Amino acid sequence: GAVVSQHPSRVICKSGTSVKIECRSLDFQATTMFWYRQFPKQSLMLMATSNEGSKATYEQGVEKDKFLINHASLTLSTLTVTSAHPEDSSFYICSARAGGAGGPQHFGDGTRLSIL
Amino acid sequence: AQTVTQSQPEMSVQEAETVTLSCTYDTSENNYYLFWYKQPPSRQMILVIRQEAYKQQNATENRFSVNFQKAAKSFSLKISDSQLGDTAMYFCAFMKPNTGNQFYFGTGTSLTVIP
Numbered sequence: 143g144a145v146v147s148q149h150p151s152r153v154i155c156k157s158g159t160s161v162k163i164e165c166r167s168l169d170f171q172a173t174t175m176f177w178y179r180q181f182p183k184q185s186l187m188l189m190a191t192s193n194e195g196s197k198a199t200y201e202q203g204v205e206k207d208k209f210l211i212n213h214a215s216l217t218l219s220t221l222t223v224t225s226a227h228p229e230d231s232s233f234y235i236c237s238a239r240a241g242g243a244g245g246p247q248h249f250g251d252g253t254r255l256s257i258l
Numbered sequence: 259a260q261t262v263t264q265s266q267p268e269m270s271v272q273e274a275e276t277v278t279l280s281c282t283y284d285t286s287e288n289n290y291y292l293f294w295y296k297q298p299p300s301r302q303m304i305l306v307i308r309q310e311a312y313k314q315q316n317a318t319e320n321r322f323s324v325n326f327q328k329a330a331k332s333f334s335l336k337i338s339d340s341q342l343g344d345t346a347m348y349f350c351a352f353m354k355p356n357t358g359n360q361f362y363f364g365t366g367t368s369l370t371v372i373p
Contacts, residue, residue, distance in 0.1 A: 184366070247359075250302075
């Protein structure tokens with residue numbers, strides 16, 4: 143089946159640091175990837191849609207300068223949390239869609255980001 | 259925007275019993291897809307089952323089946339012969355194709371299987 147790899151799984155860093163999270167589709171090409179944020183015991187909140195070779199589409203209320211997305215190839219999208227602060231601490235999950243119309247999204251294992 | 263509602267924040271079921279998780283959605287579209295995802299404590303999102311709106315037949319995957327009522331905009335998940343490994347958060351999701359393929363998730367139902 144389609145596999146999505148997300149790295150790192152856990153990051154702990156100081157306030158003001160920029161953190162990069164990678165999302166890779168291992169056995170399929172993904173022209174579109176998605177980045178979600180999940181607070182404890184809550185649902186996934188879509189942050190942005192990452193499109194290969196073009197700018198990401200951000201959801202309302204998500205700061206594009208804070209959460210930089212790059213989708214330079216058909217198998218890799220990166221999310222960089224710039225100048226992270228404690229309120230950015232959260233669980234971040236990426237997904238990629240395989241197959242044609244109506245295909246399911248396949249999710250990475252997520253990244254637990256903790257900003258001290 | 260599409261809305262997906264899961265009215266049961268928490269549920270429990272005895273091992274080997276059957277449980278049904280409810281999901282309703284609001285849309286004016288005729289062609290769309292519905293999914294159930296499972297998120298165990300490991301936090302990985304795992305696809306459980308998928309339903310195409312144009313298909314009248316309910317999808318089944320081993321112990322998992324859905325009751326898809328298009329007119330009522332209802333998409334419930336039935337888990338038969340519940341196992342301890344079924345303990346997880348379950349999210350219902352709606353997708354309208356060809357519009358960025360975005361998923362709209364419900365708020366989730368926390369299911370606990372009791373030994």
